[in-house]
Amino acid sequence: MIKPLFWDNNQLYIVDQTLLPIEYKRIEIKSHLDMANAIKRLAIRGAPALGIAAAAGLVLGLKPFIDSGSRLFFEKLDEISTLLNSTRPTAINLSWALKRMKSVAESMNHKPVPDIWNKIYQEALTIHQEDIEMCQVIGRHGQSIIPEKANILTHCNTGGLATGGLGTALGVIITAHQLGKDIHVYVDETRPLLQGARLTAWELSEEKVPYTLICDNMAAYIMATRKIDAVIVGADRIAANGDAANKIGTYGLAILADYHEVPFYVVAPSSTIDPSVSSGKEIVIEERSGLEVREIFGVKIAPEDCPAISPAFDVTPNGLITGIITEKVVFRTPYNFL
Amino acid sequence: MIKPLFWDNNQLYIVDQTLLPIEYKRIEIKSHLDMANAIKRLAIRGAPALGIAAAAGLVLGLKPFIDSGSRLFFEKLDEISTLLNSTRPTAINLSWALKRMKSVAESMNHKPVPDIWNKIYQEALTIHQEDIEMCQVIGRHGQSIIPEKANILTHCNTGGLATGGLGTALGVIITAHQLGKDIHVYVDETRPLLQGARLTAWELSEEKVPYTLICDNMAAYIMATRKIDAVIVGADRIAANGDAANKIGTYGLAILADYHEVPFYVVAPSSTIDPSVSSGKEIVIEERSGLEVREIFGVKIAPEDCPAISPAFDVTPNGLITGIITEKVVFRTPYNFL
Numbered sequence: 001m002i003k004p005l006f007w008d009n010n011q012l013y014i015v016d017q018t019l020l021p022i023e024y025k026r027i028e029i030k031s032h033l034d035m036a037n038a039i040k041r042l043a044i045r046g047a048p049a050l051g052i053a054a055a056a057g058l059v060l061g062l063k064p065f066i067d068s069g070s071r072l073f074f075e076k077l078d079e080i081s082t083l084l085n086s087t088r089p090t091a092i093n094l095s096w097a098l099k100r101m102k103s104v105a106e107s108m109n110h111k112p113v114p115d116i117w118n119k120i121y122q123e124a125l126t127i128h129q130e131d132i133e134m135c136q137v138i139g140r141h142g143q144s145i146i147p148e149k150a151n152i153l154t155h156c157n158t159g160g161l162a163t164g165g166l167g168t169a170l171g172v173i174i175t176a177h178q179l180g181k182d183i184h185v186y187v188d189e190t191r192p193l194l195q196g197a198r199l200t201a202w203e204l205s206e207e208k209v210p211y212t213l214i215c216d217n218m219a220a221y222i223m224a225t226r227k228i229d230a231v232i233v234g235a236d237r238i239a240a241n242g243d244a245a246n247k248i249g250t251y252g253l254a255i256l257a258d259y260h261e262v263p264f265y266v267v268a269p270s271s272t273i274d275p276s277v278s279s280g281k282e283i284v285i286e287e288r289s290g291l292e293v294r295e296i297f298g299v300k301i302a303p304e305d306c307p308a309i310s311p312a313f314d315v316t317p318n319g320l321i322t323g324i325i326t327e328k329v330v331f332r333t334p335y336n337f338l
Numbered sequence: 339m340i341k342p343l344f345w346d347n348n349q350l351y352i353v354d355q356t357l358l359p360i361e362y363k364r365i366e367i368k369s370h371l372d373m374a375n376a377i378k379r380l381a382i383r384g385a386p387a388l389g390i391a392a393a394a395g396l397v398l399g400l401k402p403f404i405d406s407g408s409r410l411f412f413e414k415l416d417e418i419s420t421l422l423n424s425t426r427p428t429a430i431n432l433s434w435a436l437k438r439m440k441s442v443a444e445s446m447n448h449k450p451v452p453d454i455w456n457k458i459y460q461e462a463l464t465i466h467q468e469d470i471e472m473c474q475v476i477g478r479h480g481q482s483i484i485p486e487k488a489n490i491l492t493h494c495n496t497g498g499l500a501t502g503g504l505g506t507a508l509g510v511i512i513t514a515h516q517l518g519k520d521i522h523v524y525v526d527e528t529r530p531l532l533q534g535a536r537l538t539a540w541e542l543s544e545e546k547v548p549y550t551l552i553c554d555n556m557a558a559y560i561m562a563t564r565k566i567d568a569v570i571v572g573a574d575r576i577a578a579n580g581d582a583a584n585k586i587g588t589y590g591l592a593i594l595a596d597y598h599e600v601p602f603y604v605v606a607p608s609s610t611i612d613p614s615v616s617s618g619k620e621i622v623i624e625e626r627s628g629l630e631v632r633e634i635f636g637v638k639i640a641p642e643d644c645p646a647i648s649p650a651f652d653v654t655p656n657g658l659i660t661g662i663i664t665e666k667v668v669f670r671t672p673y674n675f676l
Contacts, residue, residue: 021641189631189639191529191553197632197640205641213631213646215529216555217587221652224589249555251562252594259593293527293551294535297637301527302535303359303543308551314559 002203004049004161005056007125012056016043017161017195021202032061032080039087039094042193046162047236048131048269051093054084055124058101059117066117073113077105089284090245090313091236092274097127128164134269135165137327142172142232144330145265145323149182150229153219153257156190156247157199158234158267169232169267170200172325177209185211186222190247192292192310216249223260231257235268235324242318242335243280244268248311254320263322270326273337280315288312340541342387342499343394345463350394354381355499355533359540370399370418377425377432380531384500385574386469386607389431392422393462396439397455404455411451415443427622428583428651429574430612435465466502472607473503475665480510480570482668483603483661487520488567491557491595494528494585495537496572496605507570507605508538510663515547523549524560528585530630530648554587561598569595573606573662580656580673581618582606586649592658601660608664611675618653626650 005014012029018041019025027043029035035057038044044053061080065073081098088094104123108116146152152173159170166174177183185204190196197213204211214222222228231253235244244250244266257264277283290308295301302308324331343352350367356379357363365381367373373395376382382391399418403411419436426432442461446454484490490511497508504512515521523542528534535551542549552560560566569591573582582588582604595602615621628646633639640646662669 022638188555189529191527191555194639197644201640201644205644211645213628213640213644215586215631215648216553217526217529217590218647218649218652220590220593221586221649224652248553248559252555252558252590255558255594255597256590259597290551293553296634296639299635299637300360301532301634302539302551306535306539306543306551307549309556310553311556311559314556314562 002160004044004046005053012060014038014044014053017045017199018043020198029057029060032057032084035060036083036087046157047091047093047234047272048163048168049161050088050091051097051271052128052131052164054094055097055101055127057084058098059121059124062117062120066114068113070109070113073116074105074109077102088286090286092272096271100127131164131269133165134327135163135167135171138168138267138269138325139166139171139175141327141330142267142325143176143179145230145263145325146172146176146181147229150176151184151186151226153186153188153222153228153231154200155188155196155233155250155253157195157203159200159203161199161203162234168269169234170203172232172267174207174209177207183209185209186228187211187213188216188219188249189213190249191216195247219253220256223256223262228260228262231262231264233266235266235272236313237277237283238266238268238273238324238337239277239279239283240275240337241279242321242324242333242337243315244321244324245280245283245285245313245315248314251314251316254316258320264320265323265325266321267325270328275337280317283315285314286312340498342382342384343391350398352376352382352391355383355537356381358536367395367398370395370422373398374421374425384495385429385431385572385610386501386506387499388426388429389435389609390466390469390502392432393435393439393465395422396436397459397462400455400458404452406451408447408451411454412443412447415440426624428624430610434609438465469502469607471503472665473501473505473509476506476605476607476663477504477509477513479665479668480605480663481514481517483568483601483663484510484514484519485567488514489522489524489564491524491526491560491566491569492538493526493534493571493588493591495533495541497538497541499537499541500572506607507572508541510570510605512545512547515545521547523547524566525549525551526554526557526587526591527551528587529554533585557591558594561594561600566598566600569600569602571604573604573610574651575615575621576604576606576611576662576675577615577617577621578613578675579617580659580662580669580671580675581653582659582662583618583621583623583651583653586652589652589654592654596658602658603661603663604659605663608666613675618655621653623652624650
C-alpha cells in the first residue's frame with residue numbers, strides 16, 4: 001500500500017500524485033507554503049489525506065516559532081491555518097483537522113511553546129494513525145453492502161493515495177477482494193485530472209484486483225449492458241441532510257445508478273459529515289482552471305484559448321444515495337446528521 | 339465551413355481529422371484501401387460523411403476496372419463494397435450509400451463499363467451534393483425546437499466535419515446563431531477521441547458561436563446549475579421504433595436530460611433510419627481498442643497494459659428522445675418507421 005505522505009527522520013515527504021503512474025517521485029515538504037502549493041496543484045489530494053496534510057503543514061509552519069512567545073505562536077497558528085484552509089474550499093477535512101490541531105494547542109496554552117509544538121506534532125501523527133485505523137474499520141464495515149460476487153463501479157480515487165490507510169470507497173472494494181470475494185471493478189477515468197485512470201487503476205493493479213478502465217461517459221452503457229451490483233464513491237463533504245459533495249461526475253453517476261436501479265453508496269469517515277451545512281446547496285464548489293479541460297498532461301486537446309470550465313465537485317442529493325458508510329455505521333435514508 | 343472530403347482535379351482528398359485542431363492536413367486518397375484505412379482510423383468520421391466517403395471510395399476502387407468486362411466490374415463492385423462496409427459496423431450510412439451506388443450501377447448493366455463507372459462517379463458526387471442540401475434543410479427545419487435565446491448542450495461532432503454540409507445537430511445550432519438567435523453551446527469533450535473538444539469546439543470557434551467546453555462528466559452539474567434548454571445530438575443508426583445509436587455517452591446524457599426535464603433531440607438525415615432493425619437491441623455496437631482509453635494523443639494516462647474497453651456507441655431508447663429531426667419532419671414519440 002502506497003502512502004501519499006510520510007515522515008522520515010522528522011522530515012516530511014509526499015508522493016507527487018500529478019506524475020503517477022508514469023513516474024513515482026517523492027518530494028520533501030519543508031514548510032507550510034510548500035504544503036499549500038502541493039495541495040493547490042493536487043500533488044496531494046483526496047479528502048482524508050488533505051486533513052492529514054493540513055495538520056502536517058501546520059506543524060512545519062510553526063516549527064520556526066518554537067522559541068517565540070506564546071502570543072506570536074498562536075497568532076502564527078491562526079495565520080497558517082487560514083492559509084492552509086484556503087487552498088481548497090470543498091473538502092471539509094482541511095478545516096476539520098486544523099480545528100482539531102488548534103483545540104489541542106489551546107488546551108496547552110499555559111505550557112511552554114516547545115511543548116505545545118511537540119504536542120501538535122504528535123496530534124498530526126495521531127490524525128494520520130487514526131485515519132489508517134478508520135480505513136480498516138470502514139473496509140470491514142462496508143462488507144455488508146458487497147455481495148460475494150460483485151461488479152462494482154467507482155469514480156475518482158478513494159484508495160491509499162487519498163487517505164492515510166487503505167482508502168474509503170476503494171478500501172471497501174480492496175478489502176472485499178482480500179476477503180476472497182469475486183470482485184470486478186469498473187473504474188471511471190475521472191476527467192479532467194484522470195485520478196481514476198492514473199491512481200485507482202494503478203492501486204487496483206498493485207492489489208491485483210480485477211478491473212476495467214472506462215471513460216466517464218461509458219458508465220450508462222456499462223450499467224445497461226452488464227449487471228452492476230453497486231456504485232461506490234467517496235465524499236469531500238456531507239451536509240446534515242445527507243447531500244454529498246464529491247468529485248465532479250458523481251452526481252451524474254448517481255442519476256444513472258438510480259435509472260438502472262443500481263444501489264449507490266457513499267463511503268467516508270464520519271469527520272466528512274458537516275452538520276453546520278444544512279444541505280448541499282450551501283457547499284462551496286471549487287472552480288478550477290479551464291486549462292485542466294483544454295490540456296491533458298500538457299497536450300492541447302482543444303483550440304487555443306477555447307472557453308472551458310472546471311468545477312471540481314458536484315453535489316449528489318440525499319434521495320439518490322442508497323447508504324452512507326462511515327467507520328461507525330451504515331446510514332440509510334432519510335439522513336439526519338444534525 | 340470546412341469540408342471533410344473534396345475532389346480536386348478528379349483527385350480525392352480528405353482532411354485528417356485525427357490531427358485537428360492542432361494540425362490541418364489534407365491527405366490524398368488514391369484507392370478504396372486508402373479510404374478503408376482512413377475510415378477505420380477515424381481520419382474521416384461522422385455518419386453522413388461516412389456515406390459520402392464510402393461512395394467515393396467505391397469510385398476509386400473501381401477505376402482500375404474501367405476497361406474490364408462487365409462481369410469482373412460487378413464482381414469488384416461487390417468485393418469493394420463489402421470491404422468498405424466492414425470498416426465500421428454501427429453507422430448505417432456506409433451500407434446505405436453503397437447500396438445506392440450498386441443500384442445505380444445495376445440500372446446501367448447493359449451499358450459499356452466506362453459509362454457505368456462515370457455514372458457511379460456522378461452518383462457519388464450527387465450523394466455529396468444531396469448531403470449539403472439536406473444539411474441546409476435540416477438546419478432550417480430544426481429551428482422549431484430552438485428558442486430565440488437558448489443554452490444548448492451537445493455531444494461529439496455533428497458539424498461540417500461529420501457531413502457534406504453544415505452538419506446535422508451542430509448544423510441546427512449554427513443555423514440558429516446565423517439567424518440571430520442568442521445561442522450558447524455547452525460542448526461535451528467526448529472521450530475517448532475528443533471529437534467535441536477537437537472538432538466541435540473548433541467549428542464553433544470558426545463560426546463565432548459562443549460556447550463552453552466541458553468534460554463529459556460535467557453535464558449533470560451543468561443541467562442542475564444552468565438553465566439548459568435542449569440537448570441536441572446526432573445519430574449513426576435509428577431503429578424502426580426510434581431507438582437511436584450514437585456516440586458513446588449519448589445514452590447517459592439522455593437519462594440526465596430526462597432527470598432534469600430538459601428536452602432531448604436527435605438530428606439526422608432520414609437515411610439514418612433503418613426500418614430493417616426493429617429496435618436498438620439489434621444494432622451492432624462497434625468495440626474499439628482499449629488503447630483509445632489508455633492513451634490520449636499517444637500520452638499514457640493509465641498503467642501500462644491496464645485493462646480498458648472502448649465501445650464506440652450506445653443506444654438511447656425511444657422513450658428518452660423528445661423528437662427526431664430529419665430533413666423531412668420533426669418526428670415525435672411514439673416513433674414508427676416501419
